[in-house]
Amino acid sequence: MFKYLNHLVISKFVMAFSGAYLLLFITGHLIGNLQLFMGREPFNAYANFLQSIGEVLWAERIVLIIAAILHIITSIYLKLHNYKLRGEKYAVRKYVKAGLNSRTMIWTGLMILAFVIFHLLHFTFGVIDSKNYNYQELYTKNAYAISFAGDIEQANQQSMSMEALNPEPIVYERHDVYKMVIMDFRNPWVSLFYMIAVALLGVHISHSLQSAFQTLGISGPRFTRFIRPASIVYGFFIGGGFLIIPLSVLLGLIGGNI
């Protein structure tokens, strides 16, 4: 399966396609996460919605995992390969165009990888800080039921016996993602770690976007003049967008009601 690694140009296509998918994912992920600023109810509803579309979510996850594996293996292979092909090191070396972002792709990438592993253990599997992971929130689809909220058993029994017309349960329980995020980010160490990681992600992306277009041959005098600065702006928005979430929690701008 990894025979393509013997072909440098094909390997670059794999980097660009997998990276482009990661870019799409990360953009969607950011838009989803920014709903945190809308409050507990909409955010938990969004998280619950993602869980409810099980198969679709899993299909997306499988593509994501494949893209991530291809991206990581190919990048490490290419870096090691290219490293071997350098000549003797220059005693004096000056870069004219290559920025720090393009020259540190493998390092920002590896740090993103380390962060992603932590992040999954933290918020997806709840292995780290499981106390915060296990919060549940009661919610209802019907304003009438709010008076019962507090005891899910009693509320649902009451409603079913009282309302023959409405045999559906009216108070539900769901994972309180909002509270988990708020409680976790109140820990300054966790927040700091997240902020550093997403800043590095922004640096990675500031080179990535235009790089993927270039690798796949989408280029032209006008497009190039547009996409190179746009890539930097995009990295700034993605990094900054993720960064303001822990920052706002730390500063107490969101989550004050928890």
Add this chain to the structure above:
Amino acid sequence: MKVKLHVWRQKDKSTPGHLVDYDVDGIEPDMSFLEMLDILNESLILKGEDPVAFEYDCREGICGCCSLTVNGIPHGHQKGTTICQLFMRKFSDGEDITIEPFRAKSFPVIRDLIVDRSAFDRIIQAGGFITVGTGMAQDANSILIPKKIADLAMDAAQCIGCGACVAACPNSSAMLFLSAKSSQLNLLPQGKPEKLKRARAMIAQMEKEGFGSCSNHYECEAVCPKEISVQFIAKFNRDYLAASIKEGA
């Protein structure tokens, strides 16, 4: 003018080299960089020492022989200029100047500042040509080519094959060279039929010679004495990708 040089000296391929300091005096600001080295060599010869070996031919920026990395930049700091066309007036009096050969595993140092760039020749032999029967040149206007295309092919054809792109690339990638040398043919009707075959052959040879992959640092474009654009790499990739999808890799 006076300059302080730090020059890479290396006896041969297998002997490790090192930087040696030389003070050079009596330089006219209107001398070229290579003429400044001539002055150094004359003084070394008079002292009975080995002159510094460096490569050149035309000294007018068209042959691609000169190949020095000056203060960390292949062909020196002046944009779009070969080192033979860089004049001493672009340096300040008393400046420290470090001169090293082009560095890449596939460009081994033969002596001092001279590297073996025959890997480029072998890439051209692999596919940088068109297979036509020789004979009478045909009438100039029998194949019409739009001006825009002709200009683009001309831009690619400016490549003098000096190897600065490889020397500047952190990956020692030859993609700018490859893309320029294939675009100058692929863009024109005579080169089109063998486009994919050419790409495959040149890429295979490039990999065999030990050039790296492109990470889009754009350092090649920045140092290219002919200012060849990395858009040729994008175009080369696009054609190769499309062909690979259509005909299988």
